[in-house]
Amino acid sequence: MAVLLSTKAATMQAWKAALLAVDPSLDIRLHPDAGDPAEIEAAVCWTQHDMAELRRYPKLRLLVSMGAGVDHLLRPPGPPPGVPVARLKDARLTQGMTEWVLLNVLRFHRQDLEYRAQQAARLWEELPAPDTAKRRVGILGLGELGGAAADALRALGFPVMGWTRRPRRREGVECFHGAEGLSAMLARTDILVCLLPLTPETRGVINARSLALLPRGAFVINAARGGHVVAEDLLAALDSGHIAAAALDVFEPEPLPADHPFWGHPRVLVWPHAASITIPESAAPQVVENIHRAREGRPLINLVDFAAGY
Numbered sequence: 001m002a003v004l005l006s007t008k009a010a011t012m013q014a015w016k017a018a019l020l021a022v023d024p025s026l027d028i029r030l031h032p033d034a035g036d037p038a039e040i041e042a043a044v045c046w047t048q049h050d051m052a053e054l055r056r057y058p059k060l061r062l063l064v065s066m067g068a069g070v071d072h073l074l075r076p077p078g079p080p081p082g083v084p085v086a087r088l089k090d091a092r093l094t095q096g097m098t099e100w101v102l103l104n105v106l107r108f109h110r111q112d113l114e115y116r117a118q119q120a121a122r123l124w125e126e127l128p129a130p131d132t133a134k135r136r137v138g139i140l141g142l143g144e145l146g147g148a149a150a151d152a153l154r155a156l157g158f159p160v161m162g163w164t165r166r167p168r169r170r171e172g173v174e175c176f177h178g179a180e181g182l183s184a185m186l187a188r189t190d191i192l193v194c195l196l197p198l199t200p201e202t203r204g205v206i207n208a209r210s211l212a213l214l215p216r217g218a219f220v221i222n223a224a225r226g227g228h229v230v231a232e233d234l235l236a237a238l239d240s241g242h243i244a245a246a247a248l249d250v251f252e253p254e255p256l257p258a259d260h261p262f263w264g265h266p267r268v269l270v271w272p273h274a275a276s277i278t279i280p281e282s283a284a285p286q287v288v289e290n291i292h293r294a295r296e297g298r299p300l301i302n303l304v305d306f307a308a309g310y
């Protein structure tokens with residue numbers, strides 16, 4: 001069973017080595033040198049791979065995303081019909097995201113932007129102490145990443161709310177779902193964290209209407225996908241002062257164009273889609289497990305639900 005590997009040139013060899021470390025017998029082909037297309041039965045791909053290209057492989061029976069997100073694989077034309085798609089659920093990816101969310105929640109909560117501005121002005125002045133128990137954090141998406149971030153924030157003493165597609169329960173987290181649930185949560189959210197998958201339903205969820213529902217002075221943190229945010233609406237809300245600041249790791253398009261207003265905005269923290277980065281050695285065991293399962297016709301793990309879009 002030959003496996004097609006397709007990712008950025010910089011990480012191709014690391015992925016190959018990580019997969020072979022788990023199973024040295026794997027026949028790994030690095031895109032675009034796939035060899036005989038009839039031999040490829042699994043593909044492990046990242047965002048740059050063209051799904052139309054996968055139609056060249058008549059025996060393909062597994063497609064794996066090199067990340068937690070699968071929007072890059074599902075957008076038209078999507079994977080070849082009948083080919084199951086798996087995503088990553090990886091402890092190190094989750095840890096990285098939890099750290100990034102904590103970093104930015106704490107930066108905003110502890111007035112770091114204000115203190116940096118004071119430092120630039122050589123101003124020695126104490127600001128009123130913030131109250132953790134009163135800083136309400138609302139998380140869009142309580143899955144692998146949103147759930148872990150919720151637990152970590154709760155452990156620090158923040159009141160945490162979460163919004164999901166289906167009704168959910170999570171200890172210590174006030175849970176909301178559906179359109180009404182979103183409005184109710186936003187109205188009480190001081191720091192909004194987006195950790196949703198990008199689907200037709202979630203595209204543009206952070207827009208003029210939803211931003212207006214947040215209390216004045218709220219913060220926005222987006223580590224999910226650029227398509228979740230209507231950039232012009234966020235800029236308008238920042239410029240009016242309704243939104244105090246934003247931390248953004250993801251954009252549409254990426255890289256963020258050099259002339260985009262986010263780059264130079266004094267109240268926007270820009271990250272280059274690096275909130276959490278997949279570590280091939282950490283992710284490889286589950287990818288190889290799925291390759292073995294596909295080969296043996298056993299049920300696959302971490303499968304994407306096509307109907308839900310994630």
Ligand code: NDP
Pocket residue numbers: 067068069070093097140141142143144145146147163164165166167168178195196197198199201202223224225249250273274275276277310
């Ligand atoms: P999961 O699939 O584990 O969780 C998704 C969550 O979003 C679930 O709680 C789900 O609800 C909720 N959700 C989905 N659709 C809707 C909807 N229409 N309305 C309300 N809630 C919805 O995903 P992960 O936590 O693993 O990852 C989330 C995203 O984070 C990825 O898709 C990716 O885009 C992004 N990501 C970004 C990274 C970065 O470095 N910037 C790194 C890794 C991931 P329910 O519980 O009901 O299913």
Ligand code: OXD
Pocket residue numbers: 066067068069070276277278
């Ligand atoms: C992912 C990502 O989806 O890195 O894992 O964005």
